[in-house]
Amino acid sequence: MNYVIGIDLGTSAVKSALVDREGQVAGEHSESYPLMRPKPGYSEQNPEDWVEGTIRSLERLIVKTGIQPSQVDGISFSGQMHGLVLVDGDGKPLRPAILWNDTRTTAQCRKIESALGERLLDIARNKALEGFTLPKLLWVQENEPELLEQAKLFLLPKDYVRFRLTGEYATEYSDAAGTLLLDAAAKDWSAEIAQAFNLPLSLCPPLTESFGQTGGLLPEIAERAGLAPGTKVFAGGADNACGALGAGILGEGRTMCSIGTSGVVLSYESDKTLNLKGSAHFFNHAEKDGYYIMGVTLAAGYSLTWFKETFAGDKSFDDLLAGIGDIPAGSGGLLFTPYIVGERTPHADSDIRGSFIGMDSGHSLTHFARAVLEGITFSLRESVDIVRGAGKEIKEIVSIGGGARNPDWLQMQADIFNATIIRLESEQGPALGAAMLAAYGAGWFGSLEECAAAFIRPAGAYQPNPEQVGRYEGIYSLYQDVYGQTRELNRRLAEYRN
Template sequence: MYLGIDLGTSGVKVLLMDDDQRVVASATAPLRVSNPHDMWSEQDPADWIAATDAAMTQLKADAPKAVGAIRGIGLSGQMHGATLLDAADQVLRPCILWNDTRSHAEAATLDADPAFRQISGNIVFPGFTAPKLVWVKNNEPDTFEKVHKVLLPKDYLRLWLTGGHVSEMSDAAGTSWLDVGGRCWSDQLLEASGMTRDQMPDLVEGSAPSGALRAELANRWGLPSGVIVAGGAGDNAASAVGLGTVAAGDGFVSLGTSGVVFAATDSYLPKPESAVHAFCHALPDTWHQMGVILSAASALSWFAGVAGQSPAALTQALGDTVKPAGAVTFLPYLSGERTPHNDANLRGSFLGLSHSTGTPEMTRALLEGVTYALRDNLAALESAGGHVDALLAVGGGARSRYWLQLIATVLGVPVQIAADGDYGAAFGAARLGLLAATGAAPADICTRPTLEATLDPDLSQKDSFDAGYQRFRSLRIAMG
């Protein structure tokens, strides 16, 4: 048995997988995000531990024999968060999360130093870790002086699980401190941010062992002693491992809190000016590219709250047959944007409303707006040398067949739907736990799922959505 632990933004999921990679059981526990000021997004790391413990306690109750047979654990987690620890490993302040954009000025200052794009292969985005530490230095100097270690969210869980300060390549690539081509910390980038290598965790590959589960937790949850904890992965790289998206040409589209167009690559292909992320993959000697929008299914959830309905009810009311592009246009920049605009101050809007506009029309506009932003991402990714033959769909928004057909049509790429199963980040983390515990070959483990369906682009709708996309782009420019 192998355990995957996925520390998401809205909850922790634990998943048990057997030797044949069949999901045996899973459990979840919720998390909440604090937004004390505009552009701020924080969580208390103590809540991550409490949620993980609650989910593991439930898993133990549901499948005690299976839990007792666990041989390896893999970790996945939300990326970029700055978890600041003192010399006694005590948390100094709430973790500043991936979608916190308060450090936009600090990010611009770091990005103006050519070394960051040259060495890290990426723009310094406000959501990345390095500018967060500069913000703390500028605004909370007493806290900054006490910083002994900086850990990413899942790596703080690892500290609790194993007692070690360790990270891995895919997550570390999103800090702006990693030499992504060389797969090591960059002293030059750390120094430019006021940091040192001593404040960084050790680095391992995602499929390599990073430590062993502490005896106290093994006893608490009924696990054997000496269970290996793998390096793991950032959430998108973990999802890619779960989906078998590990070879050049493999890709997926994620409709979660954020939206992602992900392409695996067999070489390092940086093009920072495109705002495409060029990161290490979770497997040795592999990389990937991502276009990232900050509001995808979260935009639908926001509108569902305004409309007083569930997201599922809104999308189900549209049916499965995609209608031509609507007269209403939605700009999905509810919390700024990354690819391709890199603008923390962008905001969302509906345009083209009339007396005849109702909830279905606004729902369609919202789905179309997010999809147009994903088309921006794919275009940027292709300009950076990446490509996808098809996109596997993953994330909560992937339950909407209407939305997936819309994505296939607007992006001009087949969208694949996996057969029933759980292939997300927790499953990918469990696969990494298997690799670390057994030394198996990644090619034998990281296979693609069986497909339920492939949605091809609806060519009869191409002209309509091309026109809608051009209107979307024009309005984006007009909005500044």
Template sequence: MLYIGIDLGTSAVKLLLMNSGGEIVRIVSKEYGLSFPHPGWSEQNPEDWYTQSMEGVKELLEGQDKSQVAGISFGGQMHGLVMLNEKDQVIRPAILWNDGRTTKETDYLNEVIGRKKLEQYTANIAFAGFTAPKILWVKEHEPENFARCRKIMLPKDYLAYRLTGVFSTDYSDASGMLLLDVAHKCWSADMCRICGISEEMLPRLYESYEKTGCVKREVAQELGIPESTVVAAGAGDNAASAVGTGTVGEGRCNISLGTSGTLFISADHFVSMNGQNAVHDFAHADGSFHLMGCMLSAASCNKWWTEQILHTKDYPAEQAEITDDRLGGNHVFYLPYLMGERSPLNDPLARSTFIGMTMDTTRADMTQAMLEGVAFGLRDSLEIARSLGISVTKSTIVGGGSKSPLWRKIVANVCNLTLEIPESVEGPSMGGAMLAAVACGEYPDVRTACEKIVRISRTEEPDPELVRKYEEKYQQFRQIYPALKELFPKLQ
């Protein structure tokens, strides 16, 4: 049988076809646009997701026996607000995960409602990227759109709704809305009241590996696949990526160097944050839970620096001068806050900056500082997990940035972790296909699927002397943001 995993990303949808043995048959990617109506805003047209996904599936299945397609599932960009009216029409462009307009609403939730109550209701505090602050923003600034809203959903769930007609979501993705009582896996009546919405406006909750429905007849006919094709709930992109890398079970870790950067630690049981809400406490796609730190700009820092500032796309050439003897000795530092920052700062007004340049600073020094700054940002979240008594000594690493041997070495030594590079680094799309296979009974559960499919190709070990050097640099790095924090709002 064949299984389709759909990774609904920020700039493109990536589709993966997997066979019963867990082998990748084909991968297809389709791009779509982003809109930035105002500084710090980020929006997308949900219709583009559907159109490009359908075209992608058609290309994915060219030359294949379409009758063998058994299941479809998803990994998707999290937190985005999709609003439908009573006719199931999109009311306004989706407000995305990296949109920073909700400073006022986030402050209201954290300071007026209060962090302790939010943790009691949802196990998390408010971050500007979460869905609940976006709902409050629409309620305040677009009351006519708020009044028309009948359904609230997340990006991948809009795609699933178009495929099946079933109004659904999964626990991992719903965890990032600030509307889910994560510990009890149900919608929070208190958060619905605070946001002025009813529970009927929210989708039915499923485990990521559960069947929500089958493709609609017209969809099956257009794609040439069976009407019996199962659609599983899927997961938020990071949880799906964790499945794709085998990050399930107690204390497993995955680092993703994608557009955003994440540190993902799986846990068998719910972990109370006890006020340490700088990282997220979410449900996992395998039916358990996880902690996650998310920085808004990771590989996107590299893209910005290399393409927009240096005006080149030759990434390896820009990193070639950064030899091993230079690591741990850079006098330049970089704050990776191009879109503000989420974990652990929770500051949408934070901004990127280089500091420490002198007359002998080189282009390579600044490139190195950018790569190190992202690694330091990941370590900030790792330190929160360690403060909770969680011991992490190794991690898988995925995402576009993980293809750089230099960046992997920097991350391994900054975080003092052994990094494992999976044979397949497809992340959310692979995880989505695996969840579809579980939903169809190909594997009895997610953990078994991971054991059968995921393989490690090589490792990156930290060097004790380099770890020592980077420890000193990290302690310097962590002093920069507090020194500049009060300045950032004045720059807006």
């Protein structure tokens, strides 16, 4: 039996998954690493922690599964997006990596908007947000100019790890799309954007397809990891692109809803000329010449975690949600907005905050728990509406993450989205998507579609209930009013938060 390995480089840990030719996960191992917050709003990591964690994860995976190094046909990556790693001429990081959730770059975002205006949306297809890579580069340019002068390249997190494993520099289109420096349609770095900020294009790494081979394991790395020298390594993809692969989002109309700490609605797109004017993210897919539309709820699963820890710390999630199916849609007139850390789609607003509206003495803990789930799902519905507004017909949505583990929540998604919700038999998310890129790159399949057909198996479906759909339409309309009604209140309250 031969295998491929998918490596998912996350914010808190790296996971390696060993996958066979049928898409079955034969073993996995995770290694965590620290997050540094040296100042409010800063979020950084040591890139070498990623490398060491990845090597340990691979080594322990091989030991646990007992396979022979010769049985591994390829390795590929999924990675946290947007993070900035600046390396010198020897490939050594010049400073800690600035991560996707670092918010120090608001001033740089305004500078980008002022300099480029609508051209940014024409070229990069995304608004300037603090999470993206270009604002981070401009922050270094303004605050640590001596480091930028020493830099040979900037790399994204997974691309730095892959460089250390293979000695070869590269990135691929799905991760490059999250930098604000890629011309999404042309699939090339934008000289216009770089020149607007006096950034040399030579800072940008070489581009390749997600399934392109980017070297082989260096002998010293292979020895430490327990793998064969020269084991093929493929470029990989951004975490959301790989999550989409792992959910089979590889054709027109295919859409997924992923509810983790944040929430994502992602739909496949083939039209490279589509310009949503920043109402949702538009990124290159890991599939060749594919794209995807994506909306983000910043505090999806996190809203539920916050609620449990704050108001029901003695209960498990299963116990907290045990009775929500007995509460009617609308939670007895109780409405929750999940803006507890701000919001991304459709309101790119860092000041907005969450609310419970309609509380009365008849509401129980279970009413509140159901209201939290409904509020999260309403927020995700706004992203579904954007996709539908772009001309996409959405009849089925693959649900993954924490939102796919509770039957009542799955039915709620079907009713609020008015679409059939598909649950998968085995959900490995981005790690499986990375393994699929390795499997396709290694020649196991003739296309990623063939790979998805072999690897991904539905386990159940939830149909929308017409009566509930109608009831939720009215409640959803009320939900949409809350943002406008509370925006100014939250702006005025912001000065009292500290």
